[in-house]
Amino acid sequence: MSFKIKNARDFVDQEVIMEGWMYNRRGSGKIYFMQLRDGTGFMQGIVTEDESGKESMEQAEKLTAETSLRVTGKISQHPKKEDTFEMIVTKIEPVQIPAEEYPISKKEHGPDFLLDNRHLWLRSGKQWAIQRVRNTIINATYEYFADNDFIKIDSPILTPNACEGTTELFEINYFDDDTAYLSQSGQLYLEAAVMSHGRVFDFGPVFRAEKSKTRRHLTEFWMMDAEMAYCDHKMSMEIQEGLMMNIIKRVLEKNMKELAILERDVEPLKKIQGPFIRKTHAEVVAELREMGSDIGEKDDLGADDETMLTKKYDLPIFVEKYPAEVKAFYMKRDPENEGLALCCDLLAPEGYGEIIGGSEREDNLDIILKRIEEHKLDPKVFDWYLDLRKYGSVPHSGFGYGLERITGWITGTHHIRETIPFPRLINRLRP
Amino acid sequence: MSFKIKNARDFVDQEVIMEGWMYNRRGSGKIYFMQLRDGTGFMQGIVTEDESGKESMEQAEKLTAETSLRVTGKISQHPKKEDTFEMIVTKIEPVQIPAEEYPISKKEHGPDFLLDNRHLWLRSGKQWAIQRVRNTIINATYEYFADNDFIKIDSPILTPNACEGTTELFEINYFDDDTAYLSQSGQLYLEAAVMSHGRVFDFGPVFRAEKSKTRRHLTEFWMMDAEMAYCDHKMSMEIQEGLMMNIIKRVLEKNMKELAILERDVEPLKKIQGPFIRKTHAEVVAELREMGSDIGEKDDLGADDETMLTKKYDLPIFVEKYPAEVKAFYMKRDPENEGLALCCDLLAPEGYGEIIGGSEREDNLDIILKRIEEHKLDPKVFDWYLDLRKYGSVPHSGFGYGLERITGWITGTHHIRETIPFPRLINRLRP
Numbered sequence: 001m002s003f004k005i006k007n008a009r010d011f012v013d014q015e016v017i018m019e020g021w022m023y024n025r026r027g028s029g030k031i032y033f034m035q036l037r038d039g040t041g042f043m044q045g046i047v048t049e050d051e052s053g054k055e056s057m058e059q060a061e062k063l064t065a066e067t068s069l070r071v072t073g074k075i076s077q078h079p080k081k082e083d084t085f086e087m088i089v090t091k092i093e094p095v096q097i098p099a100e101e102y103p104i105s106k107k108e109h110g111p112d113f114l115l116d117n118r119h120l121w122l123r124s125g126k127q128w129a130i131q132r133v134r135n136t137i138i139n140a141t142y143e144y145f146a147d148n149d150f151i152k153i154d155s156p157i158l159t160p161n162a163c164e165g166t167t168e169l170f171e172i173n174y175f176d177d178d179t180a181y182l183s184q185s186g187q188l189y190l191e192a193a194v195m196s197h198g199r200v201f202d203f204g205p206v207f208r209a210e211k212s213k214t215r216r217h218l219t220e221f222w223m224m225d226a227e228m229a230y231c232d233h234k235m236s237m238e239i240q241e242g243l244m245m246n247i248i249k250r251v252l253e254k255n256m257k258e259l260a261i262l263e264r265d266v267e268p269l270k271k272i273q274g275p276f277i278r279k280t281h282a283e284v285v286a287e288l289r290e291m292g293s294d295i296g297e298k299d300d301l302g303a304d305d306e307t308m309l310t311k312k313y314d315l316p317i318f319v320e321k322y323p324a325e326v327k328a329f330y331m332k333r334d335p336e337n338e339g340l341a342l343c344c345d346l347l348a349p350e351g352y353g354e355i356i357g358g359s360e361r362e363d364n365l366d367i368i369l370k371r372i373e374e375h376k377l378d379p380k381v382f383d384w385y386l387d388l389r390k391y392g393s394v395p396h397s398g399f400g401y402g403l404e405r406i407t408g409w410i411t412g413t414h415h416i417r418e419t420i421p422f423p424r425l426i427n428r429l430r431p
Numbered sequence: 432m433s434f435k436i437k438n439a440r441d442f443v444d445q446e447v448i449m450e451g452w453m454y455n456r457r458g459s460g461k462i463y464f465m466q467l468r469d470g471t472g473f474m475q476g477i478v479t480e481d482e483s484g485k486e487s488m489e490q491a492e493k494l495t496a497e498t499s500l501r502v503t504g505k506i507s508q509h510p511k512k513e514d515t516f517e518m519i520v521t522k523i524e525p526v527q528i529p530a531e532e533y534p535i536s537k538k539e540h541g542p543d544f545l546l547d548n549r550h551l552w553l554r555s556g557k558q559w560a561i562q563r564v565r566n567t568i569i570n571a572t573y574e575y576f577a578d579n580d581f582i583k584i585d586s587p588i589l590t591p592n593a594c595e596g597t598t599e600l601f602e603i604n605y606f607d608d609d610t611a612y613l614s615q616s617g618q619l620y621l622e623a624a625v626m627s628h629g630r631v632f633d634f635g636p637v638f639r640a641e642k643s644k645t646r647r648h649l650t651e652f653w654m655m656d657a658e659m660a661y662c663d664h665k666m667s668m669e670i671q672e673g674l675m676m677n678i679i680k681r682v683l684e685k686n687m688k689e690l691a692i693l694e695r696d697v698e699p700l701k702k703i704q705g706p707f708i709r710k711t712h713a714e715v716v717a718e719l720r721e722m723g724s725d726i727g728e729k730d731d732l733g734a735d736d737e738t739m740l741t742k743k744y745d746l747p748i749f750v751e752k753y754p755a756e757v758k759a760f761y762m763k764r765d766p767e768n769e770g771l772a773l774c775c776d777l778l779a780p781e782g783y784g785e786i787i788g789g790s791e792r793e794d795n796l797d798i799i800l801k802r803i804e805e806h807k808l809d810p811k812v813f814d815w816y817l818d819l820r821k822y823g824s825v826p827h828s829g830f831g832y833g834l835e836r837i838t839g840w841i842t843g844t845h846h847i848r849e850t851i852p853f854p855r856l857i858n859r860l861r862p
Binding site: 004006019020021038039040066067068095096098099100102103117118119120122123127128131132134135138139142146149151152153154155156157158159160170171172173174175176178180182189192193194195196197198199204205207209211219220222229230383384385387388390391392393394395420421422424426427429430431 | 435437450451452469470471497498499526527529530531533534548549550551553554558559562563565566569570573577580582583584585586587588589590591601602603604605606607609611613620623624625626627628629630635636638640642650651653660661814815816818819821822823824825826851852853855857858860861862
């Protein structure tokens with residue numbers, strides 16, 4: 001078994017070779033503390049003349065940040081900190097000492113500089129930690145779906161039509177002067193697949209040519225869509241809850257060190273358990289007005305509303321049954337109140353806000369044709385989608401989450417651009 | 432626990448409700464055999480007046496293909512076939528009986544008709560089975576990487592530059608008259624991420640605006656790229672082998688029914704074990720010439736060459752060390768022979784051919800600058816990529832696989848368009 005920093009506990013008192021990079025170094029002529037990293041974690045390497053020899057001392061002195069190197073030494077537990085391990089260095093073999101000073105130092109850099117150097121910024125402790133939490137969220141999602149009879153159906157990115165209007169779409173010249181658009185959601189395709197497989201999900205990039213410059217917008221981001229046949233609005237919320245619980249459980253199991261690097265208070269995450277809070281849109285509007293909001297009866301929750309509401313409770317909140325007229329054509333109406341859609345948004349606590357949106361889908365051909373007309377959409381565009389209501393239609397529901405928003409909430413990251421490896425913004429396409 | 436066909440074994444002699452569709456029906460006035468499906472599998476439902484009652488007989492008679500329905504009945508083991516279960520139907524509740532005849536019947540349909548109706552064709556037995564095998568391949572890939580310290584790094588789809596030339600790229604008008612291209616590979620981005628995380632992979636759609644109309648080309652397909660720091664060409668091949676072994680193991684564990692539906696002979700898959708065959712390009716050229724090929728010393732293997740070679744052996748074949756001059760600029764040269772690249776293609780057996788391509792990457796700044804010049808590429812485009820050789824460069828390797836090609840091989844599917852849910856071809860962007 002080769003040595004990895006994350007497994008240091010298993011190597012106490014053993015001599016190992018760490019292959020990685022020197023993140024930083026402090027100390028003077030008598031002792032050097034090298035902060036080492038190997039991709040799986042960070043560890044301190046201690047260099048003294050007594051333990052490490054003269055040659056190592058000389059090496060340690062001349063190494064600069066981001067030197068790649070192999071370091072040999074003995075692993076020991078930190079005298080004061082539990083679950084922290086150090087290496088008493090016996091040999092340093094540089095692989096490459098940068099000829100130029102590493103551009104990212106400990107001092108404050110502006111966001112443009114950091115984003116221009118995203119290919120290097122990814123190595124910084126917090127950026128490293130965010131990506132590892134993101135990875136856990138991805139794996140916990142796959143795990144939950146595999147355990148619950150979902151299969152992955154990759155919906156297409158190149159699509160002939162817009163799902164909900166053509167604004168905010170990136171357009172491509174396809175062959176023979178055909179026009180293609182980059183997908184904003186795989187939902188309609190999953191509705192086809194669910195009639196074959198019962199339960200499906202996709203998980204891929206989606207695109208919005210939106211001219212918004214907020215901390216919650218990216219032009220390219222990763223979205224997970226799930227769709228379930230023979231599943232109503234209520235069952236769908238239970239699945240959403242199960243998925244979120246699995247994600248939080250796995251992050252708390254696997255990423256305590258990452259969350260510590262991010263200075264994320266984990267107590268609010270530990271408090272989360274099912275069942276989540278369920279409130280109707282009407283209840284939420286009334287509650288928000290009491291709290292001072294000027295939200296209207298048919299309004300979506302504004303960013304301030306979401307913040308106010310989600311700071312009030314420890315648990316995520318399902319906001320159900322929005323006024324149907326402000327929601328998408330494919331949403332089924334509430335049989336108890338035709339004016340409401342059987343939909344829900346899931347709001348994350350601590351002021352974070354919306355992370356999931358979902359609904360039961362209208363499964364009746366005549367009704368959905370009427371909705372398409374009401375929404376002034378072109379029924380021809382939905383030809384194949386309507387087939388799903390002609391041949392063995394069934395009650396079905398689905399929901400979608402934005403990976404960057406969930407990562408932002410769980411890692412406590414203010415701006416969503418840090419939650420994706422290479423952010424694409426209205427003014428940023430590089431590196 | 433609710434009933435799913437794939438778990439029928441656990442419900443023998445129990446009364447259950449199946450929620451799904453009637454795939455087909457045969458029989459006459461005395462007995463009906465309904466072929467039922469619920470997304471997780473197929474099962475026969477037997478309807479007789481004695482066991483099912485008069486009402487069920489009337490229902491069974493009038494149901495047409497792709498009726499959605501709930502069927503109540505008792506599960507029993509098939510009298511002759513092991514691992515096959517049936518339902519003695521006691522109640523039939525149609526959800527929707529199609530008003531129009533289902534367009535896809537048992538008779539032969541042309542490929543254009545089937546592709547036009549891809550949203551329905553996905554329900555056919557073989558198409559269902561292919562997607563389930565594809566799903567297993569996806570999950571086995573995530574599993575292998577999680578078990579081997581890789582994390583997922585989503586490389587961007589919208590990219591400012593071409594990795595290897597601008598032909599075959601889809602172009603997009605980004606904001607403010609900037610031009611973006613759809614990614615053909617995430618490799619260069621993973622090379623940045625690997626310096627932070629040690630081992631990373633991506634798995635997402637890539638795009639080729641190639642005017643090829645062969646059974647092995649799609650304009651949009653799913654690609655997995657893996658990249659490893661402190662990893663040479665030889666170690667990379669071992670990882671590729673481990674990944675492929677895990678994929679085959681999981682498919683043979685989970686998808687025997689699907690492979691039976693596909694009439695896939697599983698014996699060749701069962702024979703596969705490590706170590707795979709390793710041959711140099713020069714050895715392969717000599718071997719192929721002896722077999723009658725006119726392949727030149729610097730030629731890539733043609734489709735016929737791959738077929739001929741891979742039919743000769745039971746195991747996958749690594750073809751290593753191609754002449755460097757015909758390979759990409761970023762490939763490291765063989766220290767034992769500067770004219771060769773430290774690269775490999777993995778060829779699947781049974782005549783299938785290439786499924787993985789990989790190489791060790793050139794990690795020296797001066798050498799890679801020389802290669803960029805030799806390949807007449809613009810060094811400015813590679814600014815950030817060159818930074819990776821300036822600051823703590825390390826030996827690193829990577830490889831990529833095409834999901835549809837692997838799925839095609841394992842499922843024995845002739846045309847790659849059936850291995851992706853919604854294929855995009857030069858003349859097909861719909862549904």
